[in-house]
Every structure is written in structure tokens, then in C-alpha cells.
Amino acid sequence: QVQLVQSGAEVKKPGASVKVSCKASGYPFTNYHLHWVREAPGQGLQWLGMIRPGGGRPIYAQKFHGTVTITGDASTSTVYMEVNSLRSEDTAVYYCARDVQSGTSPGYDFDYWGQGTLVTVSS
Amino acid sequence: DIQLTQSPSSLSASVGDRVTLTCRASETISNYLNWYHQKPGEAPKLLIYTAFHLQSGVPSRFTGSGHGTDFGLTITSLQPEDFGTFFCQQSYSTPPTFGRGTKVEIK
Numbered sequence: 339q340v341q342l343v344q345s346g347a348e349v350k351k352p353g354a355s356v357k358v359s360c361k362a363s364g365y366p367f368t369n370y371h372l373h374w375v376r377e378a379p380g381q382g383l384q385w386l387g388m389i390r391p392g393g394g395r396p397i398y399a400q401k402f403h404g405t406v407t408i409t410g411d412a413s414t415s416t417v418y419m420e421v422n423s424l425r426s427e428d429t430a431v432y433y434c435a436r437d438v439q440s441g442t443s444p445g446y447d448f449d450y451w452g453q454g455t456l457v458t459v460s461s
Numbered sequence: 462d463i464q465l466t467q468s469p470s471s472l473s474a475s476v477g478d479r480v481t482l483t484c485r486a487s488e489t490i491s492n493y494l495n496w497y498h499q500k501p502g503e504a505p506k507l508l509i510y511t512a513f514h515l516q517s518g519v520p521s522r523f524t525g526s527g528h529g530t531d532f533g534l535t536i537t538s539l540q541p542e543d544f545g546t547f548f549c550q551q552s553y554s555t556p557p558t559f560g561r562g563t564k565v566e567i568k
Contacts, residue, residue: 383505383548383559399556433504446552447495449516451504 340364342372342434342452349458350424357420358455360434367415368392371437371444374408374419377454378430388437388444389417424459431456463487463551465560473566480536482563484549489529493553496525496534499562500545508547509534541567 345359360372374386387398391410398406407420421428432455435448464487474480484494492512497505507516509525512532524535536543546562 382561383550385556385558397555401556435504438507438510446555446557447507447510448497448505448550449507449510451506454504 340436340450342436342450344432344434344452344455347456347458349460351461352425352459354424354459355420355422356424356457357418358432358434358457359416359418360452361414361416362436363415365436366440368412369440371439372410372417373435373437373444373446373448374406375433375435375448376430377433378427381427381430385446386419386432390442390444391415391417394442421457424457426459429457429459462556463490463554463558465549465551465558467547467549467560467563469563470561471564471566473568474539475568476539476541478539480539480565482534482547482565484527484532484534484560486530486532486551486553490551490553492528493551494525494527494532495550495552496523497548497550498543498545499548505548511552539565539567543567 341363343361371390373388389396389408396408410417434452436450437444438447438449439445466485496509499505513525522537526533546564548562549560
């Protein structure tokens with residue numbers, strides 16, 4: 339069955355970086371876009387960006403362009419999301435989520451989600 | 462970005478009740494509207510995609526409706542496991558955006 343397993347919780351100081359992983363299994367990894375969504379207190383769910391591990395460059399929400407980097411490793415079926423220059427407002431649960439559609443064009447509908455990774459930014 | 466406004470923000474209902482949640486988009490999104498259910502401490506779960514299509518494995522008591530800017534999610538007979546927060550999400554344009562959610566409590 340489809341599974342997305344994320345790395346564990348992180349505590350970081352302001353200005354630091356954090357890298358969260360999402361390991362996929364149970365489906366052809368390179369055929370589906372993987373997205374990153376975060377849930378921050380008082381900010382609701384926010385889409386950060388996506389990547390299709392089979393090719394193509396990552397796409398980012400304008401708000402997070404320059405502070406978020408998404409990469410993929412097809413050899414390990416893993417996608418990574420790195421946030422730089424962390425601020426307290428980046429404290430959130432970060433989720434990876436698979437796109438419903440396979441192929442080169444994403445549908446931006448999310449059918450499978452990772453368990454979430456809590457990132458806490460505190461001095 | 463397209464804004465999604467959900468109402469009510471919270472509700473309390475009894476098992477067996479018919480419950481309707483609404484989601485209004487700030488501009489027309491055709492039928493590109495999804496609904497998710499999230500229980501505390503868990504990831505969201507896709508219930509309905511493109512306004513009214515039931516995701517595989519989701520009980521038939523969940524029904525989606527709407528087109529354009531106004532959408533609804535109806536639970537025809539509320540069950541104990543339906544507690545949690547329901548979110549709408551538009552996939553019409555990037556970035557995809559989410560509503561702030563309706564929190565459902567079981568009386």
C-alpha cells in the first residue's frame with residue numbers, strides 16, 4: 339500500500355536551517371508529484387511547493403520562494419524539504435503529500451499524506 | 462491567491478444528525494474543490510475531490526456539492542468517528558489554498 343514516512347521532530351534556533359525527509363513506498367515513485375504543506379498555529383494549511391521526482395524542476399509558492407528548497411532522490415524514493423533562515427513563525431507541522439494524478443501535470447489534489455514532522459523554532 | 466471561507470467555524474451535533482458545511486471561494490474555481498477530514502494529531506484525509514467525487518474507501522454518508530464559488534459537504538448521518546476538522550481546498554489555480562476549517566464536535 340502507498341506509504342509516506344517522514345523524519346522525526348526537530349528543534350532549531352532562529353536563523354538555522356532544517357531538512358525534512360519523506361520516504362515513499364507502494365507506488366511508482368517517479369510517476370507522481372510530491373507536495374509539501376505546512377500547518378502553522380494561526381495560519382492554517384499552507385502549500386509550500388512540489389516536485390516530480392521523475393524529472394522537472396521543483397515549483398514553489400511565491401511566499402516561500404528563496405527560503406524553501408525541495409529535492410528528490412529516486413534511488414531511495416525520498417523527497418526532501420529544506421527551510422532556511424528559520425523564524426519563530428516557521429514553527430509548524432510539515433507534511434508531504436502525494437498528488438492524485440500521475441504523469442507530468444499535477445492535479446494539486448492530495449490523496450496520501452505523511453504523518454507530519456513538527457519543526458519548532460525557538461531560541 | 463484564491464481565498465476560501467468556511468462556515469461555520471465550529472459546530473456540535475449528535476450521532477445520526479444531518480450536517481452541512483459550506484465553503485465559499487473568492488473567485489470562481491469551476492468544480493476544483495476538495496474536502497479533507499483531519500483528526501487531532503493526524504494528517505488530513507481526502508474525502509471528496511472535484512466537488513462531488515467520493516475518494517475510494519470513503520463512506521457514502523459524505524456528499525459534496527457545488528460549482529463556481531459556493532460548495533457544500535454534507536454528512537447525511539453523523540457518526541462518532543466524524544469528530545475533527547474538515548477543510549476545503551481549491552486546486553483551480555496555484556498556489557492551491559485551503560480554508561481555515563470547520564471543527565465538528567460530537568455531542
